[in-house]
Amino acid sequence: MLEKISDHLYLFRDTCNVYVVTDGSRALLVDFGSGRVLDHLGDVGVSQVDWILHTHHHRDQCQGDSLANERNIPIAVPAHELPYFEEVEVFWGSRQIYDIYDVRQTFFTLAQSVRTARVLEDYEAFEWGPYSFSIQPSPGHTLGHIALVAEIDGARVAFSGDLISAPGKTQTLYDLQYAYGAGDGCDYMVYSLAKLRGRDCGLLCPSHGDPIGDTAQALRSLEDKFRDYLKHRWGIGTPTHDIAPRAILPHLVQIPGCSNTWIVVSDSGKALFVDYGSQSRTFMYSFDVFFEAGNRLRMQEHNIDLLRDQFGVKEIDLALPSHYHDDHVNGLPYLQKHHSTRIWCYQNMTDILRHPHGYKLGCTYPEPVQIERSLAQGETFQWEEYEFQVFHTPGHADYHMAMFGQIDGKRVAFSGDEVNLRGDDHYASNNIWRNHVHANSHEITGTLYLEHQPELTCPGHGGPFEMNSAHWQSFHDWCMKEQDHWRSLAGPASLEQAVFPDYVFLYPYQPPAAPGDEVRMQVWYENIFEEESTLEYRLVLPRGWSADPDSGTISAAPGEKKIRDFVLRIPADQSTACRRQVFTIDATIDGRYMGQLAEAVVDLRPELDWGTGGENPRCSAADE
Numbered sequence: 001m002l003e004k005i006s007d008h009l010y011l012f013r014d015t016c017n018v019y020v021v022t023d024g025s026r027a028l029l030v031d032f033g034s035g036r037v038l039d040h041l042g043d044v045g046v047s048q049v050d051w052i053l054h055t056h057h058h059r060d061q062c063q064g065d066s067l068a069n070e071r072n073i074p075i076a077v078p079a080h081e082l083p084y085f086e087e088v089e090v091f092w093g094s095r096q097i098y099d100i101y102d103v104r105q106t107f108f109t110l111a112q113s114v115r116t117a118r119v120l121e122d123y124e125a126f127e128w129g130p131y132s133f134s135i136q137p138s139p140g141h142t143l144g145h146i147a148l149v150a151e152i153d154g155a156r157v158a159f160s161g162d163l164i165s166a167p168g169k170t171q172t173l174y175d176l177q178y179a180y181g182a183g184d185g186c187d188y189m190v191y192s193l194a195k196l197r198g199r200d201c202g203l204l205c206p207s208h209g210d211p212i213g214d215t216a217q218a219l220r221s222l223e224d225k226f227r228d229y230l231k232h233r234w235g236i237g238t239p240t241h242d243i244a245p246r247a248i249l250p251h252l253v254q255i256p257g258c259s260n261t262w263i264v265v266s267d268s269g270k271a272l273f274v275d276y277g278s279q280s281r282t283f284m285y286s287f288d289v290f291f292e293a294g295n296r297l298r299m300q301e302h303n304i305d306l307l308r309d310q311f312g313v314k315e316i317d318l319a320l321p322s323h324y325h326d327d328h329v330n331g332l333p334y335l336q337k338h339h340s341t342r343i344w345c346y347q348n349m350t351d352i353l354r355h356p357h358g359y360k361l362g363c364t365y366p367e368p369v370q371i372e373r374s375l376a377q378g379e380t381f382q383w384e385e386y387e388f389q390v391f392h393t394p395g396h397a398d399y400h401m402a403m404f405g406q407i408d409g410k411r412v413a414f415s416g417d418e419v420n421l422r423g424d425d426h427y428a429s430n431n432i433w434r435n436h437v438h439a440n441s442h443e444i445t446g447t448l449y450l451e452h453q454p455e456l457t458c459p460g461h462g463g464p465f466e467m468n469s470a471h472w473q474s475f476h477d478w479c480m481k482e483q484d485h486w487r488s489l490a491g492p493a494s495l496e497q498a499v500f501p502d503y504v505f506l507y508p509y510q511p512p513a514a515p516g517d518e519v520r521m522q523v524w525y526e527n528i529f530e531e532e533s534t535l536e537y538r539l540v541l542p543r544g545w546s547a548d549p550d551s552g553t554i555s556a557a558p559g560e561k562k563i564r565d566f567v568l569r570i571p572a573d574q575s576t577a578c579r580r581q582v583f584t585i586d587a588t589i590d591g592r593y594m595g596q597l598a599e600a601v602v603d604l605r606p607e608l609d610w611g612t613g614g615e616n617p618r619c620s621a622a623d624e
């Protein structure tokens with residue numbers, strides 16, 4: 001039986017609460033339970049269901065979805081939970097069951113995949129008939145959980161899933177822990193409850209329990225209980241939500257997250273951001289350590305209201321990433337879409353940010369970023385009353401810059417992840433070889449900083465710190481010593497062969513190509529040797545696949561990178577039961593047979609790829 005909440009809103013109690021929003025004889029359902037609701041819709045004059053929208057992937061919300069597939073009712077799911085609907089077999093095939101340290105309750109995932117029609121992207125809106133459902137990220141009960149907020153019958157209604165079940169109560173506690181022993185889910189709850197409270201809803205429609213009228217009080221009391229519990233259980237006095245911006249100089253503000261956001265504020269009220277990324281270690285590491293079935297690092301909007309209210313920021317005019325890493329850039333697409341922020345970057349990151357599927361690097365963020373301007377080595381630019389200069393600073397990653405400028409009389413450096421304080425007064429860099437590091441990367445960076453000697457360093461994590469010339473000398477010494485270690489450890493005569501794995505590379509690394517498609521690709525050969533060098537290659541393809549040309553010869557001078565185009569063709573009868581199909585390149589370098597040095601991973605179901613931003617299939621620089 002359907003219970004009437006208001007003229008166009010009904011509740012059906014099933015394995016979870018199913019909400020029915022009507023528009024004449026058509027309906028939209030929020031969550032679906034077992035699907036029994038379909039037998040009762042006629043009672044309220046509904047003859048067609050246009051959509052099912054899900055708040056999260058747990059079986060009690062969606063165990064009837066295969067029935068919806070049979071009846072051709074389109075299903076929309078939270079973008080961050082797509083694999084738990086569409087790639088259930090991949091999830092179950094890879095979910096750790098012995099040695100469980102990822103204690104997330106993703107075990108409450110469907111037994112079989114269902115077909116979905118679209119995803120619900122955070123901060124966007126789903127329009128249906130006279131209604132607009134805005135998608136409010138509300139991680140906690142699950143990591144990809146959303147709430148949907150819509151005006152219905154004159155009230156602002158939040159379909160809040162399993163965020164809250166009654167004033168001051170939540171349905172389960174075991175859902176609120178992801179990493180072993182951690183308070184991560186509880187920390188997310190404070191954030192999500194506070195943000196939903198900020199939406200000023202008149203009615204909460206939870207997945208379990210009864211609709212709640214006094215929403216501010218109901219959300220606030222649960223939020224406060226979680227604050228108390230975080231303090232008691234983990235000694236956490238500042239939940240992620242409460243991390244606030246602080247002034248470092250009159251015109252320089254830091255949001256001290258996991259990955260800092262640095263904000264230069266002009267007298268005009270315009271702001272320049274260096275990075276905008278993960279808000280806390282907790283919000284970063286729930287992904288960092290425990291990726292499942294193709295999770296994507298989730299971005300949570302944070303602190304923009306405080307920048308406006310406390311620091312006079314009227315407009316986020318321009319943002320630059322210190323480097324391409326997900327925890328530093330995952331807020332950039334949001335700024336671009338929702339604040340019309342322009343994004344510039346150092347030249348060698350441009351294609352990675354535009355076409356992240358092209359690469360096999362540590363910590364790429366899959367959502368493409370549109371780059372308005374690429375900056376060259378040593379380029380100076382004017383922004384409002386400030387002048388900045390950018391330089392290549394490889395080491396932590398090759399795709400990394402330093403940005404220098406004078407702010408409030410201080411010579412400031414935005415140093416990303418290159419300069420780190422270790423203990424008192426000891427400065428070091430770091431390296432992740434998967435991020436592309438060359439034999440002399442640290443030397444380049446150490447020397448650059450020794451030449452410029454900025455007074456105030458604003459790093460990607462922690463800080464800021466004031467450094468004198470002795471500090472910069474010791475940083476330079478660390479850089480040189482690091483390379484000495486590599487030279488002493490590495491076997492090959494050319495150190496590059498020990499530190500740089502991708503001198504033969506197939507681009508894009510994850511070409512999207514459904515059965516019957518052809519895709520433009522490239523062979524990249526970077527000569528890391530000290531003499532002119534020649535690569536002879538042959539592509540090794542799955543049965544029935546072809547490429548034109550499928551072999552070739554590339555000669556390059558020392559340090560030179562050369563590119564050869566080819567077209568890859570996938571047969572129309574290619575199965576997509578396994579979404580990824582790998583092929584390799586068989587290489588002979590300077591007459592020496594090296595075997596299958598490199599590979600590419602073809603994505604046979606590109607419609608499921610993350611963050612295609614409407615461009616499906618994705619293109620790459622090989623198409624340009």
Ligand SMILES: [Zn+2]
Nearest residue numbers: 056058141162
């Ligand atoms: Zn649930």
Ligand SMILES: [Zn+2]
Nearest residue numbers: 323325396417
């Ligand atoms: Zn980094």
Ligand SMILES: [Zn+2]
Nearest residue numbers: 259325417460
């Ligand atoms: Zn970092």
